[in-house]
Amino acid sequence: MEALAAIIRSLMEREQAQGFAVAGATLALLFWSYFYLLPALTLRKIPRAGKHPGFLGSLFGLGLADAKRDFKKNGLKILNEAYLKHKGSMFRVQTLNEERVVLSPSYIEEINKSVPEGTLNVTDGLSERLMGPYTKLDVVFNSDMHIEVCKSPLTQNLPKLVAPLHEEAEYWLKQRIPGDGQSELNVHDIIVRVISGTATRMLSGPVASRDPEWLESAALYSYDVVVVAQTLRHFHPLLRPFVSPFLDSKKKLGKHLGVAQKTFRGQFTERKKQQESDQKSGNSDKPVDMVQWMVDAAKGNDRNLDVLAMNMLFMTLAGVHTSANTTMHALFDLCANPQFLQPLRDEIQQVTDEDGWTMAAMSRLKKVDSFIKESQRLNQTVLMTFNRKLAKSLKFADGTVLPRGTCITMPSVAVSRDPEYFENPDEFDGFRFYEKRSTTIDKSEANRQSFAAIGPDNLAFGFGKTACPGRFFAGTQIKTVLASIILNYDISFPKGQSQRPDNIYRGGLIQPDPRQKMVFRKRF
Numbered sequence: 001m002e003a004l005a006a007i008i009r010s011l012m013e014r015e016q017a018q019g020f021a022v023a024g025a026t027l028a029l030l031f032w033s034y035f036y037l038l039p040a041l042t043l044r045k046i047p048r049a050g051k052h053p054g055f056l057g058s059l060f061g062l063g064l065a066d067a068k069r070d071f072k073k074n075g076l077k078i079l080n081e082a083y084l085k086h087k088g089s090m091f092r093v094q095t096l097n098e099e100r101v102v103l104s105p106s107y108i109e110e111i112n113k114s115v116p117e118g119t120l121n122v123t124d125g126l127s128e129r130l131m132g133p134y135t136k137l138d139v140v141f142n143s144d145m146h147i148e149v150c151k152s153p154l155t156q157n158l159p160k161l162v163a164p165l166h167e168e169a170e171y172w173l174k175q176r177i178p179g180d181g182q183s184e185l186n187v188h189d190i191i192v193r194v195i196s197g198t199a200t201r202m203l204s205g206p207v208a209s210r211d212p213e214w215l216e217s218a219a220l221y222s223y224d225v226v227v228v229a230q231t232l233r234h235f236h237p238l239l240r241p242f243v244s245p246f247l248d249s250k251k252k253l254g255k256h257l258g259v260a261q262k263t264f265r266g267q268f269t270e271r272k273k274q275q276e277s278d279q280k281s282g283n284s285d286k287p288v289d290m291v292q293w294m295v296d297a298a299k300g301n302d303r304n305l306d307v308l309a310m311n312m313l314f315m316t317l318a319g320v321h322t323s324a325n326t327t328m329h330a331l332f333d334l335c336a337n338p339q340f341l342q343p344l345r346d347e348i349q350q351v352t353d354e355d356g357w358t359m360a361a362m363s364r365l366k367k368v369d370s371f372i373k374e375s376q377r378l379n380q381t382v383l384m385t386f387n388r389k390l391a392k393s394l395k396f397a398d399g400t401v402l403p404r405g406t407c408i409t410m411p412s413v414a415v416s417r418d419p420e421y422f423e424n425p426d427e428f429d430g431f432r433f434y435e436k437r438s439t440t441i442d443k444s445e446a447n448r449q450s451f452a453a454i455g456p457d458n459l460a461f462g463f464g465k466t467a468c469p470g471r472f473f474a475g476t477q478i479k480t481v482l483a484s485i486i487l488n489y490d491i492s493f494p495k496g497q498s499q500r501p502d503n504i505y506r507g508g509l510i511q512p513d514p515r516q517k518m519v520f521r522k523r524f
């Protein structure tokens with residue numbers, strides 16, 4: 001009797017287990033249908049560029065690795081060709097991270113005018129791409145403080161920053177270019193140090209900007225973030241929490257955070273105290289640096305010292321290699337086009353003789369501004385900008401519907417070579433924007449030719465409300481550094497080289513060749 005009862009119990013348990021399995025499988029199928037199948041069906045009418053990961057790619061990862069590899073190797077070509085083929089419209093591409101719908105800049109006006117507030121989410125996609133939970137960057141993305149401090153106080157205080165930036169640039173150039181600098185020196189090593197030094201001068205003043213430990217972290221942090229993100233991307237999301245603690249680069253991120261805490265904790269604590277006494281005394285005379293702007297802007301959890309330190313690290317992620325690469329590209333273009341050197345030097349000499357190292361002088365450096373902008377047009381830092389994830393579905397006037405969760409982007413590099421926007425787009429013309437600016441009567445159109453200006457023809461800084469809020473600082477910093485180099489040194493490629501080195505394309509990232517050497521000859 002008991003044996004019979006045991007058999008019945010075991011049959012019931014097996015049936016129950018089978019029931020759970022069926023329910024689980026049904027739930028998984030529903031989940032997949034809702035999050036992957038339905039969006040995939042909605043997007044199927046949008047043409048695809050590059051390799052197709054296959055219909056079941058999202059479910060089993062079949063074909064996905066192949067499509068990602070294709071993008072890693074041929075991303076530039078895929079985007080350039082598809083942009084011209086689908087001009088005025090959109091196409092899909094599988095990137096190293098997610099599938100993105102690549103929009104032509106012709107959608108900009110419609111997006112600016114009629115996309116409802118809260119539809120375009122910047123941080124979700126950014127956090128996914130940079131593995132926010134594992135790189136701890138979510139602590140920064142949880143609020144808009146990092147954006148607000150760049151948009152308002154940083155940009156407003158630029159006139160007070162020019163002289164310190166110049167002093168810092170000259171200091172680091174002297175440190176990194178020994179003697180008369182006749183020998184061939186690695187450009188990357190010099191420029192990354194000059195840019196992290198000048199950036200740190202803005203972040204926290206002249207103590208940290210000479211601190212080798214912090215400057216090392218400021219230079220390496222972004223690399224280690226990218227390595228962590230790229231490594232974890234190969235693991236299933238469920239495995240990432242178990243894998244991440246063992247990654248060497250993750251340990252390095254912990255070390256960089258430790259350095260940031262050590263460097264800035266004391267300063268943040270002091271400024272917070274000072275803030276309380278200023279509130280009582282009504283003192284409004286404050287230091288001009290990012291530490292102060294963050295203390296003034298931080299509310300709630302952002303006032304935590306570790307969160308503030310993470311925000312300082314984020315500033316190096318956003319602003320060190322982007323500006324260093326742009327400066328390196330400009331130097332390469334100058335060596336490859338030496339006919340621009342004397343006119344640039346004459347302009348710099350004249351305006352700094354007349355106005356000193358001031359904002360007035362920087363604004364008058366229109367030839368330098370044009371040269372950097374032309375160099376950036378042909379050598380951007382990423383293939384695509386304006387990366388957004390749709391928080392709600394979006395219907396365009398042409399009837400196309402993009403479902404919630406779709407990642408959209410714009411092909412900034414392809415646009416920058418479009419003959420519709422630029423005459424002889426593949427030709428380097430250092431004074432292209434200077435000439436347009438000087439001959440355009442309409443003031444706002446003339447201003448659109450400046451380095452930091454954004455528009456459908458210049459997406460290097462993204463566009464719209466969330467375009468890079470650090471671009472005005474970047475322009476001033478890069479101009480100061482380049483002007484200091486041009487005034488103090490004669491520069492050239494090593495003997496026998498006349499062409500700039502090819503850029504390095506890795507997935508969506510673009511990098512000037514870090515092995516390139518240059519000769520810097522001291523002029524005085």
Ligand code: HEM
Pocket residue numbers: 122123126146147150315318319320322323326381385386387460461462463464466467468469470471473474
């Ligand atoms: C040449 C140098 C630079 C380039 C090419 C660049 C490019 C960009 C781009 C493409 C974006 C995304 C904009 C969009 O999606 O619409 C961005 C965002 C941003 N940039 Fe820059 N940037 C540069 C320098 C800087 C500097 C020096 C800072 C800070 C001092 C900075 C701070 C930021 C911040 C805070 C964001 C917003 C990030 C977010 O949305 O969470 N950038 N930048």
